[in-house]
Amino acid sequence: MERDNYDIPELIELEKKRQQETINLIPSENFVSRAVLEALGSCLVNKYAEGYPGKRYYQGNEVIDEIENLTIERAKKLFNTPHANVQPYSGSPANQAVYMACCSLGDTVMGMDLSAGGHLTHGSAVSFSGKYYASVFYGVAEETQRLDYEEIAKIAEKEKPRLIWCGATAYPRFFDWSEFNKIARSVGAYLAADISHYAGLVAGGAYPSPVDWVDIVTTTTHKTLRGPRGAIILVTDQGLQKDPDLAKKIQKSVFPGLQGGPHENAIAAIAVCLAEASTDEFKEYAKQVVINSAVLAEELKKNGFNLVSGGTDNHLILIDLRNKNILGKEAAVALEKAGIICNANSIPFDPNPPARPSAIRLGTPAVTTRGMKEAEMKVIAGLINSALEKEADLSAAKNEVLRLISRFPLK
Ligand code: DSN
Numbered sequence: 001m002e003r004d005n006y007d008i009p010e011l012i013e014l015e016k017k018r019q020q021e022t023i024n025l026i027p028s029e030n031f032v033s034r035a036v037l038e039a040l041g042s043c044l045v046n047k048y049a050e051g052y053p054g055k056r057y058y059q060g061n062e063v064i065d066e067i068e069n070l071t072i073e074r075a076k077k078l079f080n081t082p083h084a085n086v087q088p089y090s091g092s093p094a095n096q097a098v099y100m101a102c103c104s105l106g107d108t109v110m111g112m113d114l115s116a117g118g119h120l121t122h123g124s125a126v127s128f129s130g131k132y133y134a135s136v137f138y139g140v141a142e143e144t145q146r147l148d149y150e151e152i153a154k155i156a157e158k159e160k161p162r163l164i165w166c167g168a169t170a171y172p173r174f175f176d177w178s179e180f181n182k183i184a185r186s187v188g189a190y191l192a193a194d195i196s197h198y199a200g201l202v203a204g205g206a207y208p209s210p211v212d213w214v215d216i217v218t219t220t221t222h223k224t225l226r227g228p229r230g231a232i233i234l235v236t237d238q239g240l241q242k243d244p245d246l247a248k249k250i251q252k253s254v255f256p257g258l259q260g261g262p263h264e265n266a267i268a269a270i271a272v273c274l275a276e277a278s279t280d281e282f283k284e285y286a287k288q289v290v291i292n293s294a295v296l297a298e299e300l301k302k303n304g305f306n307l308v309s310g311g312t313d314n315h316l317i318l319i320d321l322r323n324k325n326i327l328g329k330e331a332a333v334a335l336e337k338a339g340i341i342c343n344a345n346s347i348p349f350d351p352n353p354p355a356r357p358s359a360i361r362l363g364t365p366a367v368t369t370r371g372m373k374e375a376e377m378k379v380i381a382g383l384i385n386s387a388l389e390k391e392a393d394l395s396a397a398k399n400e401v402l403r404l405i406s407r408f409p410l411k
Contacts, residue, residue, distance in 0.1 A: 016410075019031070019410060020405070020409065020410050021339065021401075021402060021405060021406075022336075022339045022340065022341050022401070022405065023339060023340045023341065023367060023380060023383075023401055023404070023405055024341050024366040024367065025340060025341060025342045025362040025363060025364070025366070025367065025380075026341055026342060026343055026361075026363060026366065027197065027223075027315055027316040027361060027362065027363020027364075027365060028169065028196075028197065028222075028223045028363070029222075029223070029365070029366050030200075030222065030223060030224065030226045030365045030366050030369055031226070031366055031369045031370065031410060032222075032226055032227060032228060032269075032273065033226070033272070033273075033276060033411075034411065035272045035276070036226075036227055036228055036269045036272050036273050036276075037269075039228075039265060039268040039269035039271070039272050040228050040265050040266060040268075040269040041265070042265055042268065044064070044067070044264045044265035044267075044268050045263075045264075045265040047060070047061070047064055047264055048261045049061050049064045049065075049068070049261060049262055049264050050255065050256075050260055050261045050262075051255065052068075052087075052251065052255070053065035053066075053068050053069045053072075064264050067264060067267060067268050067271065068086065068087075068262070068264065068267055070271050071086045071267050071268070071270050071271035071274065072084045072085075072086055074271055074274035074275060074278070075232050075234065075270075075274055076234075077278075078203050078274050078277060078278055079202070079203070079209070079211055079217065079234055080209070080211055081211055081217065081234040081235060081236050081237070082235065082236070082237055082240060082247075083234065083235035083240070083247040083250070084232055084233070084234050084235075085097075085232065085233040085250055085251060085254050086230070086232050086267050086270055087254050087255060087259060087262040087267065088218075088230065088231035088232070088233060088254055088259070089230065089231070089259060089263060089266075090220060090229055090230060090231050091119075091121070091194070091196050091218065091219070091220040091231050092120070092121050092127075093231065093254075093258055093259060094218045094219075094220075094231035094232070094233050094254075095119075095121040095122075095129070095165075095192075095194060095218055096121070096128060096129075096253075096258055097233060097250060097253040097254045097257065097258055098163070098192050098216055098218060098233065098250070098253075099128075099129065099132075099133060099163065100249075100253035100257050100258065101216075101246065101249035101250045101252075101253045102162065102163045102190040102192075102216075102246075102249070103133060103162050103163055105132050105133070106132070106133065106134060107133055107134065107161075107162040107163070108133070108134045108135075108136060108159055108160065108161045108162055109123055109129065109133045109134070109135050109136075109161050109162060109163045109164075109165070110123065110135070110136050110137065110138065110155065110156060110159060110161035110163070110164045110165065110189070111123040111129075111135065111137060111138075111164070111165035112137065112138060112139065112165065112166070112167075112168050112171070113137035113138065113139045114346075114354075115139070115346050115348065115349075115350060115354070116137075116138075116139035116140045116168075116171070116348045117140070117168040117169060117170035117171035117318075117348070118137070118165075118168050118169070119165075119167070119168065119169045119194060119196075121194075122135075122165040122167075122194065123135025123136070123137060123165070136155060136159045136161060137155075138151065138152040138155050139348060140171075140309075140348045142348070142349055144309065145308050145309040145310075145347075145348050146173055146309055147171075147173070147175070147176070147179075149176065149179040149180075149183070152179075152180075152183055153182075153183045153186070156183045156184070156186070156187045156189065157186070157187060160187050160188075160189075161187065161189050162189060162190065163189055163190045163191075163192060164180065164183065164184045164189045164190070164191050164192070165192050165193075165194060166180045166191070166192075166193050166194070166210070166214070167193050167194030167195055167196065167197070167198075168194075168197065169196070169197060170316065170318060170345050170346075170361055171316075172297075172307070172308060172309055172311070172312040172313065172314060172316050172317055172318055173309055173312070173313045173314070174207070174208060174313045174314070175193070175208075175210070177193060177208060177209075177210040177212075177213035177214060178213050180193075180213065180214070181213040181214065184214075184215075190215050190216065190239075190242070190243070191213070191214040191215050191216075192214060192215065192216040192217070192218060193210035193213075193214040193216070193217050193218075194217075194218045194219070195210060195217055195218070195219045196218070196219050196220040196223055196231075197223055197224065197314070197315070197316065198224060198314060198315075199219040199220070199221070199223065199224055199225040200223065200224025200225040200226055200277060200282075200285075200286055200289070200365065201224050201286045201289065201290065201314060201315060203225065203277040203278070203282065203286065204277065204282050204283045204284075204285060204286020204287065205283055205286065205287075206283075206286035206287050206289065206290045207286075207290075207313075207314060211234070211236050212236070212238070213238070214236060214238065214239070215235070215236060215238055215239030215242050215243070215246065216233065216234065216235055216236070216239050216246070216250070217233070217234040217236065218231060218232070218233050218234075219231060219232055219234075221270050221273060223365065224286070224289065224315060224365045225273060225274075225277055226273055226276065226277070226282075226285075226365070226369065227269060227270050227272070227273025227274070227277075228266045228269035228270060228273065229266065230263070230266040230267070230269070230270050232270070233250050233254070235247045235250055285368060285369070288368050288373065289315045289364050289365050289368045290313075290314060290315060290364075291373075291374065292364040292367065292368050292372065292373065292374065292376075292377050293312050293314065293315050293316065293317060293363065293364045294311070294312060295374045295377040295378065296317060296362065296364060296377040296380060296381055297311045297312045297317050298311075299377060299378050299380075299381030299382070300317065300319060300381045300384065300385075302381070303381055303382070303384075303385040304323070304324075304385075305319050305321075305324070305384075305385075306319070306320045306321075306322070306323055307319060307320065308320055308347050308348065308359065315363045315364050315365050316361065316362070316363045317361070317362045317363065318345060318347060318359050318360075318361050318362075319331075319359055319360050319362065320347050320358055320359050321358055321359060321360065321388075322351075322358050324388060326388060327344070327352065327356055327357070327358065328344030328345060328346075328356075328357040328358055328359045328360050329344040329356065329357070331344070331360050331388055332344045332360050334387055334388060334392065334394060335360070335384065335387050335388070337387075337394040337395075337397075337398065338383065338387040338392075338394045338397035338398050338401060339397070339398045339401035339402065339405070340380070340383065340384060340387065340401060342360050342361060342362050343360065343361050344357050344359070344360055344361075345357055345359045345360060345361035346358065346359065347359045362384075364377070367380070367408075370405075370408040370409075370410065371408050372408055376404065376408075379404055380404075383397055383400055383401060383404075
C-alpha cells in the first residue's frame with residue numbers, strides 16, 4: 001500500500017511501531033497506562049461542560065461534575081494544596097492563566113532565560129508572555145552553569161517584578177524553592193513554580209516539592225507525571241495568605257478568561273494518572289527515573305561527553321557537544337537513524353544561534369516506564385557514543401537498539 005493512501009488507523013499503527021522500536025530519551029515525554037488511554041478515548045469526549053462543578057452552562061453534567069470534583073480532590077491530596085484547577089488544556093494556557101490572575105498587561109515579570117533552560121511562557125519575547133508583559137530574566141552562572149541566587153536577588157531588587165517564575169525545561173539541577181521564596185518575599189512578588197518537568201518526581205518524593213515555598217504551582221500532566229496532555233494549577237496556603245482572592249482569580253482566568261468547554265475526557269484521564277501517581281509503585285518509578293539519569297550521566301562522562309553543570313540531579317541531562325565537533329541537530333538526527341530519540345537544545349551562553357544549538361537534551365522518564373534500569377543506561381550511553389562517532393555505522397547501532405528495546409515491550 002502506498003503511504004499516501006494510509007488512513008488514520010494505519011498511521012496510528014505505524015506510530016505505535018515507531019514508539020515500540022525506538023529508545024525515547026526526550027525528557028518531557030512518557031508512556032501512559034491503558035487506563036489513562038481508555039479514559040481519554042471514552043464517551044466523555046462528547047460532553048460540553050463550560051463552567052465549574054455545580055455551576056455549568058449546559059445540562060447533563062451530573063456525572064461530569066463528579067469526575068471533575070474527584071480529579072480536583074486527587075490533585076489537592078497528591079500535592080498537598082488547598083486549591084486545584086484541573087481544566088487548563090495544557091501548560092502554556094495554565095501559565096497564561098497565572099499571568100491573567102496576578103498581573104495587569106505591561107507589568108514586569110521575571111523568569112529563567114530560555115537560553116539558560118527556561119520555558120517560552122516564562123517571559124520569552126516570542127511568546128505572549130514577553131509580548132504582553134515587561135519580562136526580565138535570570139540565568140545561570142557562567143562558570144558553574146547553576147542558578148546563582150545572589151544574582152537573581154539583585155535582578156529582582158532592581159526590577160521589582162510583579163510575578164516571578166521558577167522551574168525550567170532544560171535545567172539538570174534542583175531548584176532551591178526556599179531561595180526563590182526569600183527573593184519573591186523581599187520584593188513583594190507573586191511566586192509561581194512551573195513543575196511541568198518534575199511533577200511526577202515531586203509526587204513520587206524524588207524531587208523537592210515547592211508547595212511550602214511558592215504561591216502557585218503549575219504543571220503539565222503528561223511528562224514525569226505520566227498522564228494525558230493537560231495541566232493543573234495549584235494555589236498553595238501561602239498563596240492564599242498573600243492574596244485571599246488568588247484561587248478565585250485563577251478560576252476566573254481559566255474560565256471564562258481564557259478557555260471555553262473543558263476537555264472532560266482529559267480531566268478524567270488526569271484523575272486516573274493522579275491515582276496511579278499516589279501508589280508505592282509510582283514512588284519506586286520516580287526514584288528509578290533519577291537513578292537512571294545519574295547512571296546515564298556518569299557513563300556519558302566516562303565516554304568523554306561534557307555535561308552542562310557537570311551532571312544531573314533530576315531526570316534530565318544536557319550534553320554539550322562542542323568537544324565532539326558536532327552540532328546538536330546533527331547529533332539528534334544521527335541518533336534518530338540509530339533508533340534513539342532526543343532533541344537538540346541550546347546550552348547556557350551558547351556560542352551558536354538557537355536554530356543551530358550546541359547540545360542535545362536527554363531524559364530517562366520514558367525508558368524507566370518501559371522497565372529499564374542501571375544496566376540498560378550503561379548500554380544506552382555506549383550506543384550514543386558509537387552513534388556519534390565519525391562515520392558511525394548507524395544501521396548496526398539501530399540493530400543493537402532493536403535488540404535492547406525488544407526486551408522492554410510497551411504494554
Ligand atoms: N515542550 C516541553 C519540553 O519539551 O520541555 C516544554 O513545554
